Each structure stands twice: as C-alpha cells, then as structure tokens.
Amino acid sequence: MAPHSPPEAASMTMGSTSSRLRRRIYIPVVLTFAALLWFFFKKRPEVILDPTYGTLRPLGPYPTLAVATLLCGEAYDDTSYIDFTRVLTYQLLHDPATRLNNTIPFLVLVCSSLPAAHKERLRLDGATVIEATDLHLPGWIHTGVTRWKDQFLKLRLWEMVEYDRILYMDADTTLTGPIDSIFDEEIVRLPATTLTFRKEAIRADEASLPAEYLFAARSNNEFTGQREHPFPPPPTSVFSAGFWIIAPSKEMFNYLMSVTGHRRRFDPTTMEQSLLNYAFRREGAMPWIELGYHWSATWPNLKDLDGGVVSLHEKLQWEGPEELQKLWNEKKRKMDAFYGG
Template identity: 30%
Template sequence: MDAEISPSFQANPLGFLWKFCKSGFIMTKSLFQARAYRRKRQLILYLASFSILSGIFLYSQSSAFSTVHRAYINQSSYRFGSLGIPFTQGPYAIAIFLGTEFDAEQSDDDETDRYFIGARTLVYQLLHAPSTRLTSPVSVVVLATEGVRESKRQRLRLDGATVIDIERLQHSVNIDVPFYHEVFDKLRAFDPSVMPFEKVAVLDADMVITRPLDLLFQDMNTTQFPLNTNSTNLPADLPELPDSYALAATPDIPGREPVFPPDVDNTPGRDYFNAGIMVSSPNDKLFQYYIALLNRPELFGHWLPEQDLLNVAHSWKGPMPWRQLNLSWHLMSPNEADFNAGMAILHCKYWQFGGDPCHKTAIARRWQMQGYWEGREGK
C-alpha cells in the first residue's frame, strides 16, 4: 500500500512548492548580505532546503515512486535464508554495514547519527530515487551491529531495507580507535548463513551513488576464480581454502592527480584495496578462513583493522589475490575528474562539507532523502 501525502499538500501542491521556493530565494539573498565567516554555513542551509524541496517535489510527481522494487515485493517473490529472513527473489544483494557511532563529540540520536543517516540515504537511493534505484530484483540489506538501537533498525525497515542483526565477532586484536571496535563484524557479510546469495556487494554507509548499481554484479572480476596453488604466502596451519573464490574491489590510493582514468598501474600502493566497497561470493570455507586470520592478529596490521585483514587474505602474492573492479565504479577520495566521468559510487561523507562536486552531491542526496520521506509521510 502506498503511503498517503498530507491533505494540505494534495490540495495545493503548487502553493506548497511556492513557499519553499520563496524561502530559498530569501536564503539566497541573505547569503550575499552575510559576513564572510557566515557564508559557508548559510550555503549549507540553502543546499539543505533546496534538496528537501527537490525530494518532496520528486515524490509528488509520481504516486508510483519505487514501483520497480515494490513490484518484486508485492508479487510475493520472497525467498527465505537459513535464518528465516525474507529476501527479494534474485541471486544478488547489496549489504550496507551499519555500526555504532563511537565519536564522543557526536550524538547517536536517530536524527543526528551520521552513519545511520548515511545508511538511510543509500537505501533511499537504491530503492526509491528515480535516477539511481535498482532496476532488477537485488536485495537491499543493512547489516546492523549489536549496538544499533531498535528505533534505527525499525526506521530502516520502514525505508524498505531488510535489516539483519549480526552477532559480534570475538577477537583479541588491540584496537586503539574506538570507532573501529565493530568493523570486524563486517566479515559477517561473507557468511552464507547470513547472506545466502551468489554475489554480495558490501558498502560502507559513508557513500552516495550517482547511477543504478545493477551492472556492478556483471563486472568481469566479480566472478569466481580458481586458487593460485603456487602461492606459499600464508602459514600452512590456516584452514582449508575453498576451491574457488571471488573478491573484487578498487585500490586505496588517495591523493591522486585529478584525471580520469588515473594511472593506477604506476601508482604506489595499488596492490592494497579499499574495503568500503567489495563484491564477493559468500562461502563458508572463505568465512572460516577470515575467522582463523582474525585469531592470528600478528599476521595483519591494525590501523584499518578489517581492511588490513582482508588485504592479507587476498594479497596479490597469496592464494586468493583480489581482483580490480572497473574504476568507473569507485575510487577512494573521488575528485572532480572522477565525478565528471560519471563515477557510480562516491566515497564522500556528507557531513564533511567541501566545495567540490562530490561533497555537494553527497549533502544534496542526504537532504533529498529527508524531503522524500517528509513528503511521503505527510510531515
């Protein structure tokens, strides 16, 4: 059943939109009258107001917003995983990892928790936004750690996501940064009892997208590859490896020259991938291998804990070397050249406002999500 729009909005949508436009004009005028130190703050407020207006306007244009994804659900095309959780019928899933906000200077209130709002924005883009929503039956899952409040889980369910409560992975790794205490729980995305799919794209919650991600699963390097049996890079006492595996990602190379495509082949550190976006095939042997590595903390670095562990497991010198996604999908620290080339996944934190197109897009999508739900729920 579609949510209803408030009667006042239905009765006079043009008047409603005019009030927003008028407010935007007033804010613009005041922007040029403000002192220099206030301009950046007012620009953020203006962008937020304009983006909320855009979200409400987009929703008002179609009572069938999200028709594509709702059709899969309304036609009872569910299947159930081993945990009894219903998933959209289809072999692929996008899993958004959501942990607890550990920054002491930030609130984890539902209205201010940055990563929770980031996860909501991604769900909105994947399921509802006309320019980025999925066009095929791909499950959208949020993997929520134990510390995520029930109110946040319920809100994400209302947004259309499947929320899975993941158990804490026990380990003895010494982690100095509180924010990273839960990141090893992301490894649950590779457990087939949690994610029973042929392929899973794992995304962090500090991203926005610019186009549908359906074709990400067709990237040639997301397929299964045989082991490199000649490798002796890791200790022999680790568990048995699977016969084949899949792990595709992009190199973690911040500070690149503003050109696209970048000269990755001649960039130092290109063999180290970023774990913010990965495509894999959940496999029990692979998952148990990760757990065995987790219990051998001397084998990997601890600065970016789960990323360091996965880079050891999938070292180019090891038995399961990671494969590179097409760079048009994602690169860490996107620049204007990446944006202009149509990069699909922008690794930009909306709360770290900058003047570049990537951060402007991130903050605009965050407020469009807010406007969409305010329009849909009649707030």
C-alpha cells in the same frame, strides 16, 4: 714454603683453561649457526588442498544478488552515520536515477548496540535490517577507537550463502547512477581459482583455503595522490575496504577467522581493511580482482564526477569538494521530501 708447580703442570693447566674457554665460545656459535641453517633451509610442511573444498557456482540466469552496508557505533548522540545510511537506502531503493532492480535487496548489517529506533527507521525506509552476531576476536586486535572493531562484522557477509553475490559499500557512499549492472561483469560472474601453485604463500597454521573464491575491489586512491589523484587513476596494490564484491562462502569465512588467531599477521590499526588486504594480497594464493575505475572512487574529485564514476566514497556531508558536498546534500533533501520530512 709450598713447593712450586713444575712448568709442565702450569702449562697443562693454562692449556686446559684455554680449551674450556674455546668450548664455551665455539659451542654456542655452532649451535646458533645450526639453528640458522635449520630455519632457512628447513622443509616447509606440505599443504594439501582439496580441489572440491569451497567450490562456487557461476552465476546462472536468475542469480540471487544483494547490496549491503554496515551500521554500528550509534549508541550516542552523533547521528551522522544513520543519516549516511538512510541517504544510501534512499538512493538504492527509491531514487529513480540510482535505484536497484527491485529483485535486489539492500541489506543493512547492524550491531546489537544500535538503538531500536534506528533499526525501525531503516525498516520503514525499505532496508532489510540484519542484526549481526558479535565476532569473538583475540585481544591483540585493537585500535585507538574501540568501536572500530565493529568493522570486522563485515566478515559475516561471507556466511550469507543464500546469496550468490553481495556487493558491499560503506554507508558514506554517494551514487551518480545505477550500480546493479556491476553484477553483469564477467569477473563477477565467474569465480576465480585459488592459485595452489603459490605454495610459499599458503600458511600451514591457517585454515584450508577454498578451491575457488571471488573478491573484487577497487584500488585505493589514497596511494595515488589522494584528492589530487589523476583520472583515470592508476592501479595500486592495496584496495579500499569500503567497496567490494564477494561470493559468500562459509569456507572463506572460516579461513578469514583463522587468520585473526595469529598475532600481527596483519596490522590491526586499520582493522578489517588490513585483514582483507592480507587474505587477498596480490602475491598470495587468492589475489584480489580489480574492478573498473568507473565503479567507485575513494578521495573523489570533480574529475571522477565528470568521468562518470558511479559511486563516490567520502563523508560528503562535511568533507570533499564543495560541488560534491552539494550533491550529497541535494540527495538528503530529496530523501526528506520523499519521506515527508
């Protein structure tokens, strides 16, 4: 029969086992706690911004201005957007009630897939057609509708530094009056200074922010009651990506593209609207500037029309109040008559 272990030895064995168990529990807990302390109290890498990088010039007496839109996804039978674009071209270039100063061109950025006949038709209508080079976006940027990724081609406007200011508007826009005096607004003429003191909003893993910028837009009525929004509508923290003014800047283009390289930095399901609302977020270093409510309305209603809002952003060919649909269709009729049908 094997001899029994003395009580002291058994006690030592139990104590040793208990000690090992405590170490197994305590060490991971201590390491986790230390990691949390490091995460919350680590010193952020200091971001040094060059005060001369990406500076802009105020508008002089003879600025180079442009109005632009984007036309993509027309390689199928639906001609709705070519109709929208043609009607907008007519309003901006030919309609006496809404046409631009003749020194301001109307640019139509088009995808390479757009049928050649559509491009030629727009040129004959008077638009300046620019075939935009595709952007190489990472795979995480996708939506349920593949062609929506084409909306990121709007970013190409920042590369067009031959212009001092560009007003972008979606093609499904109906004008009630001239739009070009928007370039006379002080907030459009003078560039804004990047708020470098908001260091917590500047990410070291993104490209350097330019020292100056201009991004002016309108609050999105989707968040103020949609079709039932009051007039004038209250401001919101989110703008519509269908109407904005920029000062082109290659430095800003590089910054925006760098943001796309970081997975889920913005919500890809709302495409470039989410990217731009992230880049120019109100609490960020480059907060977007609010244009006057009379310049543009999303989810337009009759109060907007009666209040003299200059541009109504809606697919009025088939959506919106009946009176506004009649307004768009009348402009389509005038365009057809102007071009002889």
